[in-house]
Amino acid sequence: MTVPNEHLLILAGILFAIGVGGFFLRRNLIIVLMSIELMLNAANLTFVAGSRMHSSGADPNLEGGLFAVFVIMVAAVEASVGLALVIALYRRKQTVSTASLNDLGD
């Protein structure tokens, strides 16, 4: 693939911007969590583009891809804990809307 690296970075920027938009726009907590996943994927794409950028043909630089693997691992943890919190919230309030999260205590 001989696509210039700017195009990977621009795609990552577009995906990140859409993720930020969903994070602020939507009130459904599950969609908010999915927007976070979208932003993490945009970051992964940036890591891949950086790894491509700093490689030459005989001497590949793979640390960007390695960090993307770590990001995938942490994103799985984040999704599972976040969804457990959504379930706990649904048990208490019977809703998953962020508009219902307006008090500090129980």
Next chain:
Amino acid sequence: MANFLFYLMALGAVVGSLGVVGSKNPITSILSLLGTFFCLATIYLLSGFQFLAAAQILVYGGAVMVLFLFVVMLLNLGNPDTSAAPDFIGKRRVPIAIATSICLALLTFIGVLGQGDVQAGNASLAEVDTITGLAELLFGSFLLPFEAGSILLLSAAVAVIVLAKRERSQADKPQTSDTGEAVR
């Protein structure tokens, strides 16, 4: 051919992510996100990271998306969201979000275009065996973060069970918090 595939997958990823944010039905959002992840996995594969593409499909497409679908169907949230809008930001919520997105996209574009030597090293990693190199890094100089990640996954598994477990003692206790009148 590979370039054309990249642009096709980029278009698919953008359309899928717009579907995530824009659709009213949570199930549609989840399936759009799944499509986005597959498009991104193809882009990783085209960039030469075979292991990353496999991990993306296995972890995201296999595990995380099933988790999302499971939670949506467990909580019976499949019907569209018709709750009333909150009034703390009110009607300005949509313009604020759109303006933030446009600003971020513009910043990215300016940063990318201002960077002069982005296209300096435009190596094609497809000829290199990246899996061996990745494994040597992962089990070599990055062994400690790898082990820390395994401990993180284990603790997250325990934490999820603790968080999502049904509280058994709730039936025994008198209901104080839900009704608002405390029994003191």
